[in-house]
Amino acid sequence: MCILCNSFKNNELTIMEAWGNYAEMLETMEPKHADEVFLMLLSANEGVGFNNKMPKPTLEKIKG
Ligand SMILES: [Zn+2]
Numbered sequence: 001m002c003i004l005c006n007s008f009k010n011n012e013l014t015i016m017e018a019w020g021n022y023a024e025m026l027e028t029m030e031p032k033h034a035d036e037v038f039l040m041l042l043s044a045n046e047g048v049g050f051n052n053k054m055p056k057p058t059l060e061k062i063k064g
Pocket residue numbers: 001002003004005006033037
C-alpha cells in the first residue's frame with residue numbers, strides 16, 4: 001500500500017491521474033507492488049469502460 005493506492009481508493013484521483021502518477025512512481029516503487037497497482041488500475045479501467053488506449057480487434061479487421 002502506498003500513497004497512490006490510498007488516494008485512488010479514496011477516490012481522490014481519477015483513473016487518468018492515477019495512471020499518470022503510476023508512471024511517475026514506477027521507478028521508485030517495488031516491482032512487486034508495481035504489478036499489483038498495475039492490475040488495480042487495469043481493472044478500474046474496465047469498470048469505467050475506458051479501454052481506449054488498448055488495441056482491440058474489430059469486426060472489420062476480422063472480415064478483412
Ligand atoms: Zn500502493
